[in-house]
Amino acid sequence: MKHAPLIAQNHMRCADCAIRHKAVCAYCEPPELAKLDAMKSYRTFQAGETIVWAGEEVDVLGSVVSGVATLSRTLQDGRRQMVGLLLPSDFVGRPGRRKAPYDVVAANEVMICQFLKPKFEALVSATPALERRLLDxxxxxxxxxxxxxxxxxxxxxxxxxxxxxxxxxxxxAALSSTTVGDGLRFALPLTREAMSDYLGLTIETVSRQISALKKSGIIILEDSRHVRVPDYVALLDEAGDDSDGGFIS
Amino acid sequence: MKHAPLIAQNHMRCADCAIRHKAVCAYCEPPELAKLDAMKSYRTFQAGETIVWAGEEVDVLGSVVSGVATLSRTLQDGRRQMVGLLLPSDFVGRPGRRKAPYDVVAANEVMICQFLKPKFEALVSATPALERRLLDxxxxxxxxxxxxxxxxxxxxxxxxxxxxxxxxxxxxAALSSTTVGDGLRFALPLTREAMSDYLGLTIETVSRQISALKKSGIIILEDSRHVRVPDYVALLDEAGDDSDGGFIS
DNA sequence: CTATTACCTTGATCTCGATCAAGGTAATAA
DNA sequence: TTATTACCTTGATCGAGATCAAGGTAATAG
Incomplete structure (x- = not known):
């Protein structure tokens, strides 16, 4: 069982399953890891597939291994708001809760490493550091x-x-150890519609504003799903947010 | 040490200090309560006073005893968004975190029952049920x-x-055990400005929409800070939200 | 090859809430 | 008593983003 550090994250990679479980790897010791290893299973979902329906009882907990999943709530009349985004290493599920309060939907092909809730919770109860980690x-x-x-x-x-x-x-950047250098390049893992759901906007406004940022030279669109950012600080500035000025060491 | 149940809340009243500490009362046993009792202190803040500044290091944790406090974030240019509302019995502070990520401001006169963080956290570490309660x-x-x-x-x-x-x-209703009967009556503990900060609107829009609800007969304004709701279900309907149809048993 | 489907972009117009502006009310100070 | 201050309401106008509408592009199916 080896652990490798992940940039700017206080959790480690579980070598055996090659996933970064935020929840279980930061504090767990080999004996606990071995127990988790024995109870885990993998599951894959297609793009657009609903992983959990709002209101449904959920009996698993786990981590996103690859792909992107979204958490969203919907009003009766269809207005939808995304309330969370799950990227690789993010934890899925709510320890100690039976029902899901929102839909979990695969934005693209998603692999999840899951544990049965009762077993996982028993391990948590027996491992105070894990409980603290979940709180954190x-x-x-x-x-x-x-x-x-x-x-x-x-x-x-x-x-x-x-x-x-x-x-x-x-x-x-955190996942692929990109350096800033002369620009970042990354894929957009969400459709324009998913972005609009996340941002509380319409598809059209998302599209227009992306075009506007392109016209301003803040971003360069290789195609509709791939972006280059020549000047990260300029982008940060557009976000109008002082928080976390320089997360990349 | 007596505990009295509170409507639809899984926490109890700490008889000795006459406060409902959501965090510490649901699971704590008399010995822990006695320890907490020995380390607590009270503090009062005037309306408008800032209890904690964003970015400040905070060395206390506690509960709101009376009054209303708000959590808010502000953009450099002054745009403000409230991100949380603290009412009596609500927990204040972040166990395991040093700095406050947002301002905590007294909306009106607020009394807080506070514990020094190191002592409180030591008790938490020694009381697994408390840790779980904090997670919950x-x-x-x-x-x-x-x-x-x-x-x-x-x-x-x-x-x-x-x-x-x-x-x-x-x-x-939860705090005063009001029954629905023929209408609810309650005070608005927030100014129009605080409401606008919470709702992502302007003062004027808040005022206009309250007038509109009054005109529709959904609410009756006794004065600008006291509301009567003749038909709670009608109000719920205006909120456009299916969740928690009937919280009052 | 064309047809279908899913997704994205852009234009024209409309609308809800923001902004600008003027008073109103009630509590405390002078 | 009047003045000041803090808070609330209402009207007029404006504008950012929604809505309505029409194409465009690229992948897969037939």
Missing amino acids: MTLDELDAAREWMLLLGRKTARERIASLLVIIARRD | MTLDELDAAREWMLLLGRKTARERIASLLVIIARRD
């Missing part, structure tokens, strides 16, 4: 949600798009 | 934040006002 992760999610509230309540369409690009760039 | 509370906060994201991203001004009224009515 949930606080991070809460911070992210509140940051998004600021975006949804007060930012302009242009700022919202820039903020989303910053988040995607950041996560992408 | 944080998950509740996360759910609330995400529900608010739906509001900020997709609801109309009228729906936002109605949703806020529902939340205040619900909390008010």
Whole structure:
């Protein structure tokens, strides 16, 4: 069982399953790891497939191994708002809760490494450090949600798009150890529709604002799903947000 | 040490300090309560006073005893978004975190029962059930934040006002054991400005939409800070939200 | 090869909530 | 008493983003 550090993340890679489980790897010791190893299983979902329906009882917990999943709530009349984005290494599921409060949908092909809830929770109960880790992760999610509230309540369409690009760039860089150098390059793992759901906008506005950022030279579109950012600081500036000026060491 | 149940809440009243500490009372046993009792202190803040500044290091944790406090984030240019509302019994502070990520401001006169962080955290570490309780509370906060994201991203001004009224009515009813009967009556603990910060609107829009709800007969304004709701279900309907149809048993 | 489908872009117009502006009300100070 | 201050309401106008509409592009199916 080897652990390798991940850039700017306080969790480690579980060598055996080649996934970064944020929840279980930061503090777990080999004996716990071995137990987790014995109870895990993999599951794959196609793009667009619903992983969990809102209101449904869920009996698994796990981590996203690859792909992107979204958490969203829908009003009766169809208005939809994404409330979370799950990227590789993110934790899926709510320890101690039976029902899902929102839909979990695969944005593209998603692989999940899952544990049966009762077994996982038994291990958590027996491992205080894991419990603390779950609290820590949930606080991070809460911070992210509140940051998004600021975006949804007060930012302009242009700022919202820039903020989303910053988040995607950041996560992408963290996973692939990209250096800033002369520009970042990354893929957009979301359709325009998914972006609009996340940003509280319409598809058309998302498309227009991306075009506008392109026209301003803030981003370069290789194609509709691949972006280059010649000047990361300029993009950050467009996001209108002082928080986390330089996450990339 | 007596504990009395609170309507629809899984926490109990700490008889000795006459506060409902959501965090510490649900699972704590008399010995822990006694320890907490020995380390607590009270502090009062005037309306408008900032309890914690964003970015500041915070060395206390506690509960709101009376009054209302707000959590908010501000953009450099002054745009402000409230990201949380703290009502009596709500927990203040972030276990395991040093700095505050947002301002905590007293909306009116607020009393807080506080514990020094190191002592509180030592007790938490020694009391696994408390750790779990903190996780549970944080998950509740996360759910609330995400529900608010739906509001900020997709609801109309009228729906936002109605949703806020529902939340205040619900909390008010939970604290004062009001029955629905022929109408609810409650005070608005926030100024129009604070409401606009919470709802991602302007003061003027808040005022106009409250007037509109009044004109529609959904609410009756006794004065600008006191509301009567003749038909709670009608208000719920205006909020455009199916969740929690009947929280009052 | 064409047809279908899913996704993206751009233009024209409309609308809800923001902005600008003017008073109104009630509490405290002078 | 009047003045000041803080808060709330309402009207007029404006504008960012929604809505309606029409194509465009690229992948897969037939």
